[in-house]
Amino acid sequence: GRRSESRGIHPEIDLSGAPEDPGISRAHATLERQPDGSYAVRDPGSTNGTRINDEPEPIEQGRAVPLRDGDRVYLGAWTRITLRAR
Numbered sequence: 001g002r003r004s005e006s007r008g009i010h011p012e013i014d015l016s017g018a019p020e021d022p023g024i025s026r027a028h029a030t031l032e033r034q035p036d037g038s039y040a041v042r043d044p045g046s047t048n049g050t051r052i053n054d055e056p057e058p059i060e061q062g063r064a065v066p067l068r069d070g071d072r073v074y075l076g077a078w079t080r081i082t083l084r085a086r
Helices: none
Strands: 030-033 039-042 050-052 065-067 072-075 079-082
Antiparallel strands (some): 030 039, 039 065
8 A cells, every 4th residue: 555644554565655656545455474374465445456467357355365476466557566485
């Protein structure tokens, strides 16, 4: 998401810097570590949705979607985060 001092929002991955994507909500999506060490993404209710890989439809709001190595998470108008296993 994007930082908001007035709302007290300080995301770990702050997408408010240049070049700023106008389609990113303040609390757009969360990456959640799962018990097995993998990650899932959850969209708490962003305005523009969160998509995974080449799926045309955004993920269901509020539902954790498991991620795998190489998955691409699309946020806002053009921001992409690619997950890589270490």
